Amino acid sequence: MATLYELLKLLSKLLIIRKREKNLPVRKGKQQHNGIETMYPRERRNQSMSIVYKRIDFTQALAGLIRYAYSIGYDIIIDWVLRNATAQKEMYDKGLSKCDGYNIKSRHQNGLAADLYIIEDGKISNDEEKYNKLHEYWEAVGGAPMVIFNDGRKDMGHFEWTY
Numbered sequence: 001m002a003t004l005y006e007l008l009k010l011l012s013k014l015l016i017i018r019k020r021e022k023n024l025p026v027r028k029g030k031q032q033h034n035g036i037e038t039m040y041p042r043e044r045r046n047q048s049m050s051i052v053y054k055r056i057d058f059t060q061a062l063a064g065l066i067r068y069a070y071s072i073g074y075d076i077i078i079d080w081v082l083r084n085a086t087a088q089k090e091m092y093d094k095g096l097s098k099c100d101g102y103n104i105k106s107r108h109q110n111g112l113a114a115d116l117y118i119i120e121d122g123k124i125s126n127d128e129e130k131y132n133k134l135h136e137y138w139e140a141v142g143g144a145p146m147v148i149f150n151d152g153r154k155d156m157g158h159f160e161w162t163y
């Protein structure tokens, strides 16, 4: 059982963290999105860089997206990130992806996409306006626009990197 003192200590620690977040020096190239500092990768590296560096940039941007989601009061969960060709083909066969995993590869197969869902009342939300807010942030930090399936359905929870 935590004492009142311990709780106060924890609370002040959290406040310090928040303060630090707000006072982070804005480095060159950093931007704000609705008052939240974005975590735009330090500099865009060239296209031929190895996949691991692309993944580092993607992961950094994703950390910013998650922090942004918390800041606007969303409860979120992460689902798929890295997926192999077999799993990709299964999704394609179910109409859940445009990529068959072999002829057309998904960014998930390189670990450059993440599925992130908003939870409301214990269930995955389909509130498009809410997802649009996340995608707005995502594009602001260099992510790709929302994927739309051929039949017009939107892959609202899918966030992929641009390079």
Ligand SMILES: [Zn+2]
Residues within 6 Å of the ligand: 080, 108, 113, 114, 115, 157, 158, 159
């Ligand atoms: Zn996805």
